[in-house]
Amino acid sequence: MTERRKRFAIETLPGFTAIAIAAFVMLYLPIVTLVAYSFNGGSSVAVWGGFSLHWYEVASQNAAVQGAAARSFIIAASAAAIATTAATMAALGTTRRGKFTGQTFIYLMINQPLMVPEIVTAVALLIFFASIKVATGYSGLGYLILAHSAFCIPFAYLPIRARLEGMDGAMEIAAADLYANPWQVFRRVTLPLLMPGVAAGAMLAFVISLDDVVITEFVKSAGQDTLPTYMLGQLRRAVTPEVNAISTALLGMTVILLTAFFLLSKKRD
Amino acid sequence: MGETFAVEARDAVKVYGTGVNAITALDHVSVTVSRGEFFTLLGPSGCGKTTLLRCIAGFETPTSGAILLSGQDITEEPPYRRPVNTVFQSYALFPHLTVARNIGFGLEMMGKPKAEIAETVARMLALVRLEEFAARLPQQLSGGQQQRVALARALAPKPQVLLLDEPLSALDLKLRKEMQGELKRLQLETGITFVFVTHDQEEALTMSDRIGVMRAGKLQQVGTPRDIYDRPANRYVADFIGETNFLTGVVEGGAVRLGSGDLVRAALGGQTGTVTLAVRPEQIRVVATNAPGAIPARITGKVYFGTDTHYHFALVDGTEVVARLQSRAQGEDDLPKGVEVGLQFEDSSVQVLGP
Amino acid sequence: MGIGTEEGRKKHQARSGWLLSLPALVLLLVGASGPLVIVAVYSFLKPGEYSGVQWIFSLEAWFKVLLEKDIFDGTISLADAHLAIFWRSAKLSLLTTAVTLVLGLPTAWFIATRPARSRALWLFLITIPFWTNLLIRTFAIMEVIRNEGILNTALLALGLIETPIQILYSGTAVLIGMTYVYLPLMVLPLFAAIDRFDFRLIEAGYDLYASRWQVLRRVILPIIRPGIVAGSILVFVPSLGAYVTPRVLGGGKNMMIGNFIELQFGQGRNWPLGASLSMVLLLIVVVALLIYVRTAPQEDRHD
Numbered sequence: 001m002t003e004r005r006k007r008f009a010i011e012t013l014p015g016f017t018a019i020a021i022a023a024f025v026m027l028y029l030p031i032v033t034l035v036a037y038s039f040n041g042g043s044s045v046a047v048w049g050g051f052s053l054h055w056y057e058v059a060s061q062n063a064a065v066q067g068a069a070a071r072s073f074i075i076a077a078s079a080a081a082i083a084t085t086a087a088t089m090a091a092l093g094t095t096r097r098g099k100f101t102g103q104t105f106i107y108l109m110i111n112q113p114l115m116v117p118e119i120v121t122a123v124a125l126l127i128f129f130a131s132i133k134v135a136t137g138y139s140g141l142g143y144l145i146l147a148h149s150a151f152c153i154p155f156a157y158l159p160i161r162a163r164l165e166g167m168d169g170a171m172e173i174a175a176a177d178l179y180a181n182p183w184q185v186f187r188r189v190t191l192p193l194l195m196p197g198v199a200a201g202a203m204l205a206f207v208i209s210l211d212d213v214v215i216t217e218f219v220k221s222a223g224q225d226t227l228p229t230y231m232l233g234q235l236r237r238a239v240t241p242e243v244n245a246i247s248t249a250l251l252g253m254t255v256i257l258l259t260a261f262f263l264l265s266k267k268r269d
Numbered sequence: 270m271g272e273t274f275a276v277e278a279r280d281a282v283k284v285y286g287t288g289v290n291a292i293t294a295l296d297h298v299s300v301t302v303s304r305g306e307f308f309t310l311l312g313p314s315g316c317g318k319t320t321l322l323r324c325i326a327g328f329e330t331p332t333s334g335a336i337l338l339s340g341q342d343i344t345e346e347p348p349y350r351r352p353v354n355t356v357f358q359s360y361a362l363f364p365h366l367t368v369a370r371n372i373g374f375g376l377e378m379m380g381k382p383k384a385e386i387a388e389t390v391a392r393m394l395a396l397v398r399l400e401e402f403a404a405r406l407p408q409q410l411s412g413g414q415q416q417r418v419a420l421a422r423a424l425a426p427k428p429q430v431l432l433l434d435e436p437l438s439a440l441d442l443k444l445r446k447e448m449q450g451e452l453k454r455l456q457l458e459t460g461i462t463f464v465f466v467t468h469d470q471e472e473a474l475t476m477s478d479r480i481g482v483m484r485a486g487k488l489q490q491v492g493t494p495r496d497i498y499d500r501p502a503n504r505y506v507a508d509f510i511g512e513t514n515f516l517t518g519v520v521e522g523g524a525v526r527l528g529s530g531d532l533v534r535a536a537l538g539g540q541t542g543t544v545t546l547a548v549r550p551e552q553i554r555v556v557a558t559n560a561p562g563a564i565p566a567r568i569t570g571k572v573y574f575g576t577d578t579h580y581h582f583a584l585v586d587g588t589e590v591v592a593r594l595q596s597r598a599q600g601e602d603d604l605p606k607g608v609e610v611g612l613q614f615e616d617s618s619v620q621v622l623g624p
Numbered sequence: 625m626g627i628g629t630e631e632g633r634k635k636h637q638a639r640s641g642w643l644l645s646l647p648a649l650v651l652l653l654v655g656a657s658g659p660l661v662i663v664a665v666y667s668f669l670k671p672g673e674y675s676g677v678q679w680i681f682s683l684e685a686w687f688k689v690l691l692e693k694d695i696f697d698g699t700i701s702l703a704d705a706h707l708a709i710f711w712r713s714a715k716l717s718l719l720t721t722a723v724t725l726v727l728g729l730p731t732a733w734f735i736a737t738r739p740a741r742s743r744a745l746w747l748f749l750i751t752i753p754f755w756t757n758l759l760i761r762t763f764a765i766m767e768v769i770r771n772e773g774i775l776n777t778a779l780l781a782l783g784l785i786e787t788p789i790q791i792l793y794s795g796t797a798v799l800i801g802m803t804y805v806y807l808p809l810m811v812l813p814l815f816a817a818i819d820r821f822d823f824r825l826i827e828a829g830y831d832l833y834a835s836r837w838q839v840l841r842r843v844i845l846p847i848i849r850p851g852i853v854a855g856s857i858l859v860f861v862p863s864l865g866a867y868v869t870p871r872v873l874g875g876g877k878n879m880m881i882g883n884f885i886e887l888q889f890g891q892g893r894n895w896p897l898g899a900s901l902s903m904v905l906l907l908i909v910v911v912a913l914l915i916y917v918r919t920a921p922q923e924d925r926h927d
Contacts, residue, residue, distance in 0.1 A: 011737040011823060011826070012737075013730075013733065013836060013840060014836060015730070016729075016730035016733050016734060017730070017734055018730075019726075019727060019730035019731065020730045020731040020733070020734030020735075021734075022727075023727045023728070023730070023731040023807065023811075024731070024749065026727075026804065026807075027749075027750075027753050027804070027807065027808075028749075028753075029768065029774075030761070030764035030765045030767060030768045030804065031753065031756070031761070031764050033764065033767055033768060033774055034760070034763065034764040034767055037767065082651070083651075085647070086647040086648035086651055087648060089644045089645065089646075089647055089648065090644060090645040090647075090648040090649075092644050093640065093641040093642070093643065093644025093645040094641060094644075094645060097637045097641060098634055098637055100634070100637055100638030100641050100642075101638060102638070102642060103641065106641075106642075106645045106649065109648075109649055109652050109653075109657060110645075110648060110652065112652060112656055112657050113652070113656050115861070115909065115910075115913055116656070116660065116906060116909070117861065117862065117864070117865025117882070117905055117906065117909055118862075118865060118867065119865050119867045119881075119882040119885055119886065119902070119905070120660070120663070120865065120885075120902045120905055120906050121656055121659075121660070122867075123663060123885060123886075123889060123898060123899070123902050124656075124659035124660050124662060124663045124902070125655070125656075125659050126889060127659065127662050127663060127666060127895070127899075128658070128659035128662050130676075146651070146654065146655045147655050147656075149651050149655060150651050150652050150654070150655025150656040151655070151656060153648050153651060153652060157648070204755075207755055210757075211755075211756075211757040211758065211759075213757075213758060213759050213868050214867050214868060218886075218889075228757060228759050231759055231760075231763070232759060232868070232871075232872075235763065235872055243763065244767075247757070247760040247763060247764070250757055250760060251756055251757070251760060254752070254755055254756050254757070255752060258748075258751065258752060258755055262744075262748060262751075
């Protein structure tokens with residue numbers, strides 16, 4: 001046997017791979033456990049009682065869960081639509097043009113929800129909407145949709161802006177050269193090329209809205225639970241595997257949307 | 270008022286930025302391009318040639334001056350109202366549209382009937398020999414094919430003038446040679462005026478009817494390739510196009526006395542005092558030292574270039590001169606380093622450029 | 625003739641830029657930024673009897689952030705309970721930042737050094753937890769560290785412990801939870817920095833007799849510093865304002881600023897104090913971000 005010397009790998013640093021693997025295990029072990037236990041037939045969260053969809057049935061037949069799920073989807077869909085439209089316009093207004101006065105202010109405003117702690121925004125909206133509720137008497141889902149639309153804007157804006165910036169400006173110049181007027185340039189060239197970014201932005205906005213706990217918890221009126229706030233309420237009491245089932249369903253949703261997002265953003269040009 | 274030109278730039282000035290940061294990209298450029306002409310703007314990057322092209326296309330508006338198309342002032346017209354099309358350096362093919370839709374885009378925007386568009390697209394595909402690629406997307410084509418689509422797309426609306434912005438620079442040498450021929454053929458077949466921008470002097474010399482040489486926003490010389498090569502207007506043009514020996518001397522009677530003391534005959538055109546002579550390396554003959562009119566020189570080095578060999582000589586005062594001679598068969602070399610020879614300049618080949 | 629067109633175009637661009645951004649700005653003004661002003665105003669008012677505010681100017685709420693007045697003799701002293709909460713928040717946030725950095729740097733390095741094809745997959749594996757509901761992730765880690773959770777079960781089965789370790793509802797639980805929840809926020813900017821890193825510099829380092837440790841210390845870390853700063857800010861800021869994780873994992877005793885603020889709007893019924901606490905939190909975050917912005921451009925010039 002000849003002695004084989006280990007190749008000196010430039011990129012390897014001692015212990016790094018081990019820590020990285022440990023980090024991945026740490027990230028996924030709890031999630032995998034959660035998913036596994038959502039299929040637990042037993043009524044205890046601790047003891048494995050065989051594979052079963054029992055808790056999914058319980059959750060899906062629970063009127064409170066049904067209501068929360070419907071509300072979550074209505075809010076997420078509305079907020080994603082509103083935020084994406086506003087973000088697309090803003091991205092078109094702030095990208096690929098000369099610097100103009102107030103541009104920094106617009107950037108700051110758009111990114112503000114990423115910077116201000118959620119709890120502070122939540123408290124602010126609680127105070128603000130409380131007085132509007134008193135003044136108008138309206139206490140519908142509108143407040144939640146407005147709040148969600150606002151904090152979803154930066155998430156929709158970033159991929160759209162990235163797409164726009166990566167877009168070859170020559171395309172639009174070429175279209176103008178070929179007799180397309182500015183509206184035709186937008187309709188026939190800019191928008192189709194921008195579409196993957198818009199779709200990606202909408203998806204992120206939807207996921208972000210669907211996942212929100214803190215702001216929803218503070219803004220919602222009585223009986224306006226979304227899935228996350230419903231679960232938070234449940235956690236205060238004894239933990240039931242029902243929450244596992246709802247979590248897994250939401251998780252599945254996120255993974256599907258994210259996969260779609262990745263495929264979309266990979267489809268470059 | 271005589272001929273109306275296909276394109277005319279009148280005293281065009283383009284300044285970017287203001288104050289101390291101002292950059293003058295076009296410095297009072299006036300030029301005319303005749304109908305059906307293949308006109309080339311030649312110069313190094315940053316000389317303003319692309320700016321002039323973009324002013325003609327309408328992507329830039331000149332700071333002052335005017336752009337005329339068939340005698341009409343179009344300076345303020347947006348690009349989509351100018352009967353001018355561009356072949357972009359990067360091709361700028363729409364990635365979301367098929368080759369056929371790309372070629373038909375201009376006609377579609379003009380609101381032409383479907384049948385006419387289809388007919389023109391088919392003709393254009395045939396013209397650039399891409400019939401079988403009509404349904405492909407641009408990114409499924411090779412660089413050369415994309416180049417031909419870009420050409421077809423720009424030609425399809427039958428522009429009065431076709432602008433080409435370094436369209437061949439992204440291609441490899443072999444393909445570039447091929448496309449040069451293809452471009453020339455298309456221009457002859459369609460009879461459209463071409464304004465071509467390049468930094469490649471060889472490309473300019475082989476394809477153009479006339480060339481405008483630019484430097485730092487100024488037009489240096491406009492003329493046929495022969496004019497530009499044989500009668501460069503100044504030292505810059507002579508240096509930029511081909512290789513040239515520059516020799517300084519003083520006018521003495523009907524000839525020029527070089528620093529080495531040798532006398533060179535040249536068409537002086539009334540110039541006096543100190544002048545610069547430009548002599549192309551291929552127009553220098555190597556003769557025996559005692560030949561009539563021979564300037565004594567010593568071989569200081571040589572560089573083999575395949576068919577040619579460049580010989581470096583030093584005149585008696587050390588002035589360096591390069592001559593390009595056809596390479597000899599191996600072993601036949603009778604001009605080793607250090608040998609004393611005589612150099613002869615053909616009278617007509619010596620250009621006088623002023624001091 | 626054409627003079628002034630450039631200026632005109634610029635003006636037009638600015639106007640259309642603003643017009644296009646307008647819907648987003650209005651939404652953000654009403655649904656996010658504007659109400660912050662109301663919070664600022666409320667912090668200078670007196671609390672209402674049951675909730676809400678009385679429209680009387682008062683600095684009491686700001687005073688109460690750090691100090692308290694003895695009910696009987698009126699002496700002013702530091703509010704120990706409040707200080708304890710601030711201290712816990714700061715300590716837990718800094719520890720979370722440190723632990724995520726120690727775990728995140730090797731992880732980001734690992735991902736960045738994978739072959740191009742599998743790299744996308746590893747990155748995707750990091751982004752899934754990143755986008756997964758924070759509550760679900762908190763809930764998942766809770767399942768692991770519970771007394772009957774798999775951690776205790778495994779330790780018991782291995783005979784390492786005799787009785788389950790009580791982790792849940794402790795500061796440690798909050799630290800574990802926040803580390804778990806915010807790790808992707810550390811990894812992603814670090815990855816971005818390492819991905820741009822020119823690996824030939826490592827070869828140059830080794831070529832010039834640096835050991836692995838010296839290469840890490842003297843070459844890699846200084847160059848990827850912007851990523852480290854970005855990741856640390858991204859973890860520290862939400863940690864400091866964390867609400868869900870301490871609420872679920874910390875129990876009632878391990879409150880952080882976020883929970884304390886909520887308390888003022890719930891049982892505490894002191895909206896002005898809640899408002900002033902929110903302002904304090906916001907100020908800390910703004911300072912942290914300003915420090916980041918100040919350091920970032922200089923780092924850019926570096927490479």
